[in-house]
Amino acid sequence: MRVVVFGATGGTGRAVIENALSAGHAVTAFARRADRIVPADGLTVIQGDVMDSAQVAPALDGQDAVVISLGECQDFCVRLIGSMLPERSKDDDNIERTAGRVAEGLQAA
Numbered sequence: 001m002r003v004v005v006f007g008a009t010g011g012t013g014r015a016v017i018e019n020a021l022s023a024g025h026a027v028t029a030f031a032r033r034a035d036r037i038v039p040a041d042g043l044t045v046i047q048g049d050v051m052d053s054a055q056v057a058p059a060l061d062g063q064d065a066v067v068i069s070l071g072e073c074q075d076f077c078v079r080l081i082g083s084m085l086p087e088r089s090k091d092d093d094n095i096e097r098t099a100g101r102v103a104e105g106l107q108a109a
Helices: 011-022 053-060 074-084 092-109
Strands: 002-006 025-033 043-047 065-070
Touching: 002 011, 002 053, 002 074, 011 025, 011 043
Parallel strands: 002 025, 002 065, 025 043
Antiparallel strands: none
């Protein structure tokens, strides 16, 4: 499976990347600071700003799954990235539920 992780340099993002790579998935890490990501086999790193749709859109191409583990802009970024997913992947109710669960989990951590 091909997985892109937004918020790849935070604790949650790093754990997701480590677990996904261990499971044999191809992972793309999207981060503002690419220099904070340790290179690994099966890992592609894209440096960019999640608030810039022109930078985010190419990172979504060809992905089977999207993991968003961002801090401050969590709700907004989930909606922004969700709006760029192909129609077959869009489920606004599911995006809302997932954003809520992720935000609750981040607050509890």
